[in-house]
Amino acid sequence: MTQSSDMHVLPLVEEQATITKEVLHERVSIKTTSESYDEVVRETLRGERVEITRVPIEREVKAPPPVRTEENGALVIVPVLEERLTVVKTLILTEELHIRRQVTSEVVEIPITLRKQNVSVSSNPSDPTSGRGQT
Numbered sequence: 001m002t003q004s005s006d007m008h009v010l011p012l013v014e015e016q017a018t019i020t021k022e023v024l025h026e027r028v029s030i031k032t033t034s035e036s037y038d039e040v041v042r043e044t045l046r047g048e049r050v051e052i053t054r055v056p057i058e059r060e061v062k063a064p065p066p067v068r069t070e071e072n073g074a075l076v077i078v079p080v081l082e083e084r085l086t087v088v089k090t091l092i093l094t095e096e097l098h099i100r101r102q103v104t105s106e107v108v109e110i111p112i113t114l115r116k117q118n119v120s121v122s123s124n125p126s127d128p129t130s131g132r133g134q135t
Helices: none
Strands: 026-061 068-070 075-084 090-125
Touching: none
Parallel strands: none
Antiparallel strands: 026 090, 068 075, 075 090
8 A cells, every 4th residue: 555545634623612792881861750749638636725714712721722633634723822911811712723625636638739750760772883892
């Protein structure tokens, strides 16, 4: 056999992998809007008022009586004292103030203006010729 006929030439093939990166630039749009709307607000208001009644007593007492409450705390009695000069000084309870507490409530409706903001966010890829690049 000759040398040229004994030799077979095999071509070698090699694959190579390459990695490319592409940077995409996106733009984000944020839009904020405000709106006003009227609404009626309903709420119960609680309050108290007092009524003062003068009750004449005109009784002599030895010592000042204390402030007292009656009717489960709804009535406060405050003694009013006066010193009167006689041959002997005496302490006279001239009157009591009866202060009665009354609880009231009423439903009120008040028109008010409320504001609310809405936000929308959108993502838009930029122009393919601007901002795209390979690294």
